[in-house]
Amino acid sequence: MLNIVVMIKQVPDSSEVEIDPVKMTLNRTKARNVVNAADLNALEYALRIKDKVGANITVISMGPPMADAAIIECMARGADRGILITDRAFAGADTYPTGLTLAATIAKLGNVDIVFGGDETTDSSTGHVGPGVAEFLGIDQITYAKEVDYEDGYVIATRDLEDGDEIVKVHTPVLVTVLLNSNVPRHQSLRKKIDAIRKGVESWGINELGLKPEWVGLRGSPTIVRSMKAIKEPEHLHKTITLDKIDEVVADLVSKNIIKVGGK
Amino acid sequence: MSEFDVIVIGAGPAGSSAAIKLAQGGMNVLLVERGDPPGTKNVSGAVLWGDELSKVVPDWERSAPIERYVTRKEVAFLTEKSKIAISYSSQDLMERKSGKIIVRGKFDQWLARKAKDAGAMLVTGITIDKLVIDGGKVIGVMQDGDVITSDAVIVAEGANPRVLINSGLRPKLSDHDVALGIKETIKLPENVINERFNVDSKGGYASEFVLGFLDDGILSGGFLYTNRDTVSLGIVASLDRLRANGMTHSYDIMGKFEEHPFIKNLIKDGIPDEYAAHLVPEGGLASMPKLYGNGYLVTGDAAMFTFSNGMVLQGINYAITSGILAAETILENKGKISEETLSNYVNKLRNSYVLSDLYTFNGIQNVTWSDFTQKTMPKILDSVMMSMFDERGMPKKHLMQVLSAAVKSNGMKYTELISSGYRMMRKM
Ligand SMILES: Cc1cc2nc3c(=O)[nH]c(=O)nc-3n(C[C@H](O)[C@@H](O)[C@H](O)COP(=O)(O)OP(=O)(O)OC[C@H]3O[C@@H](n4cnc5c(N)ncnc54)[C@H](O)[C@@H]3O)c2cc1C
Ligand SMILES: Cc1cc2nc3c(=O)[nH]c(=O)nc-3n(C[C@H](O)[C@H](O)[C@H](O)COP(=O)(O)OP(=O)(O)OC[C@H]3O[C@@H](n4cnc5c(N)ncnc54)[C@H](O)[C@@H]3O)c2cc1C
DSSP: OEEEEEEOOEEEOTTTOEEOTTTOOEEOTTSOEEEOHHHHHHHHHHHHHHHHHOEEEEEEEESOGGGHHHHHHHHHTTOSEEEEEOOGGGTTOOHHHHHHHHHHHHHHHOOOOEEEEESOOSSSOOOOHHHHHHHHHTOEEEEEEEEEEEETTEEEEEEEETTEEEEEEEESSEEEEEOTTSSOOOOOOHHHHHHHHHHOOEEEOHHHHTOOGGGSTTTTOOOOOOOOOOOOOOOOOOOOOOGGGHHHHHHHHHHTTSOOOOOO | OOSEEEEEEOOSHHHHHHHHHHHHTTOOEEEEESSSSTTTTOOOOOEEESOGGGGTSTTHHHHSOEEEEEEEEEEEEEOSSOEEEEEEEOHHHHHTTOEEEEOHHHHHHHHHHHHHHHTOEEEESOOOOEEEEETTEEEEEEETTEEEEEEEEEEOOOSSOHHHHHTTSSOOOOTTTEEEEEEEEEEOOHHHHHHHTTOOSSEEEEEEEEETTSOTTOOEEEEEEEOSSEEEEEEEEEHHHHHHTTTOOHHHHHHHHHHSHHHHHHTTTOEEEEEEEEEEEOOGGGGOOOOEETTEEEOGGGGTOOEEOSSOEEOHHHHHHHHHHHHHHHHHTTTOOOHHHHTHHHHHHHHSHHHHHHHHTTTTHHHHTSHIIIIIHHHHHHHHHHHHHOOOSOOOOOHHHHHHHHHHHTTOOHHHHHHHHHHHHHHO
16 A cells, blocks of 8 residues: 655644734734645645555644644544654754654655655745655655646656646655645544544654754754844835826836837 | 443533533543634624633633623613713622623633543534434434434534534524624724723723614614723624615624714724624524433523623523533433433523523513614613703703603603503513
C-alpha cells in the first residue's frame, strides 16, 4: 500500500487577523487557529489517491502543543495517523530548519511514496518549505500543482504556471505542493473525529528525530530579521475617463511603457 | 451496548452544563458542537442572570470570563425624539452579583472546556444531522451517514431546532415561535465606556429599549450591554411583523436603532467589530416541543425556554438549569432509560423556575409584542412628559388631566388605556 505524508501547518484564520492601527503589527490573538487552507487541498488529493488505490496517510506538523487540534481535524477528514513535531528546541525556526525537521520526520517514517504540502501558508507565505523538504530528502518535486492523480507508481499533476499549464508525470517518491482552492476539501466526520481523538496524536521531539539542537529552531536558522516595516498602501488616483479621451489614455500608458501597441 | 452513555447535541450553555453534570456523575459523554471553537456560532448579548452554574462549577465566577457586573439597569422607551427611561442603579446589584455581562464567544468556549475537563469527549466542528430512532426509541445520532449510538441523547441545539425537526419530533418553526435577534459588537476603549456609561471598571450598564419610533407595523425591542472594551448593541424583532411589512429588513431596524440620537452618542467613535443574527424563542408554551421521549430530552432554547417581559431577556440561565435537570434525570435512571423514567424531567422542570415561569407568564408575548406597548405607550408617555416640562406660562393641570389629554391626542379612549394598562401589569 502507498505511504503518503501530508505536511500541515496551523495558522491564525487570515480573515480574522487584524492589523493594529497604531503599531501596524498583526494582532493574532483574536483569530481562531485553523489548518492552513492550501494544506487541506493537499490532504484532499492524498485522500483521493487513498480512495482510488488505497493508502496510509500520515499527517505531520511542526508546531506548539495546541497544534494537535489541526492534526485531529485532518484525521477527522480521513487521514490515518497524526504526528506533532514539538519541542522547545524547534522554537523560532525559519524555513530552513523547518524543512530539515520535517524531512527528518519523513525519513524516520521511512518508505514514503508521496509527500504532500500546500504551496504556501497564509501567515508567512514563503513557499520555501515544500521544495526545502524535497531537497533535504533528495527526491523529486512537483510545485504549483492544481490537479493531482496517481497511476502505477507515477504522480501525474497539472502545474499552474504563469504562461500556461504544464502536465508532468513523475515516479514516486515525489513531493507535491498543492495550490490553494485547487479542489473542495471533504468535511470532517463525527465517526472519524471520535476515532481520531481516541487514537490520539503522537508527539515527536528532537531526540526521536536524532537532530542536534544547533541544527534546529532559532539556532539553526540562517535568517535574521533585523526589522519589520509596514508598507503603506499606494494612493490610487481615480480619474473618470470618458470614451472620447481613450486615445489620450492609451498614449499615456504607452509612454509609461505599461502597454505596447502592436502593428498589424 | 451503546458506544456512549449520553450524546449531547450542542455545546451552548444548556449542552455544556448537562455534559459537566453527566461527566461528574461518571457517565461516558459525547458533547458535539457545530462551532469550532464552541461559541463561534452564538450571538447573545449577553447578561447571565443568577447563579445556577455554581451547581456544576462551584466558584465558577473566579475562572469564567466575566466582562462586568450589571450595576445600572435601564428600561427605556424611545420615540423619534425622546427617551423615557426607568434607570435603576444599586450597590446591591454589585454586592449580590445579580447580572454578569459576558461575551458568548469566550464564555461558551470556557464552559465547554469545563465539560472536557470533567471527562466528556468534546468534538467541535461537527453538525449532527438527526436522531436515530429504532422501534420508537432514540438510540443515537446520525452524522454524515454514520450512526453513533448512546443510551440517551440530550438535545441542546438552540433556537433553530433542526435536529428535532429532521427527526420528526417537532413541527417546523412558525413566525410566532421565534423572533429575530441581531447583535453588533462595537469596540470602545475601557475608560471611555466607564465615563460614558457612568460605571466603574467592574460595573456595567445593561439596558433594554422599546423602539417606539419604528415605522407602523414593525415591532422591535433593542438592547445595549457594556462589555469590558466593547459594547453589545442589538435588536430583537417580530418576524410576523417583518414578514407582513415586506419592505422592511432587519438591518434597516438595526440601522435606525444605531442612528437614534440617544444611541448614536453612546457608540460615538466606536469601531464595529462583529455583526451577527440569531433566533430568539418567543412563543412560550404554545411553541414548546415535547420535552422528552424514549431515549431523549430537550433543553434550553431548543425547548423554547426563554423569558422576556420587555425589561429583561433571559435564556442562558434557563438553558443552564434545564441542562442540569436533564442530566440529573438521566443519572437517576442509569440502566433504565425509557419514556416513563425520563418523564420525571418535566416534574423537575415544574418544580424549578423554568417551567413555573413559562406557565406564570403564558401569553405575555401578546402584551410585549403589541402595538399598545410598543407604539401607543411610548407616545402617551412622551406627550405627558413634554406637557409637564414644557413651561409656557399657562396655568398648570393635574397629572390626570395631562394624561387624559395625551391619551386623546393619541387617538385612544381612556377606558382602553386603563384596560390595556391593567392587562399589561397583570401579564408582566
Ligand atoms: C514570528 C515568526 C518569525 C519568523 N521568522 C522567520 C524568518 O526569519 N525566516 C524565515 O524564513 N521564516 C520565518 N518564519 C516562518 C516560520 O518559522 C517557518 O518555519 C514556517 O513554518 C514555514 O514557513 P511558511 O509559513 O512560509 O511556509 P511555506 O513554505 O509557505 O509553507 C508551504 C507548506 O509547507 C508546509 N509547512 C510549512 N510549515 C510547516 C510546519 N511547521 N509543519 C508542517 N508543515 C509545514 C505546509 O504544507 C505549507 O503549506 C517566522 C514565523 C514566525 C511566526
Ligand atoms: C440577540 C440575542 C440576545 C440575547 N440576550 C440574552 C441575554 O442578555 N441574557 C440571556 O440570558 N439570554 C439572552 N439571549 C438568549 C440566549 O442566547 C439563549 O437563550 C441561550 O443561548 C440558550 O442556550 P442553549 O444552550 O439552549 O442554546 P445555544 O446557546 O443556541 O447553543 C446551542 C449550541 O448548539 C450548537 N448546535 C446547533 N445545532 C447543532 C447540531 N446539529 N450539531 C452540533 N451542534 C449544534 C450551536 O452551534 C450552539 O453552540 C439572547 C439571544 C439573542 C439571539
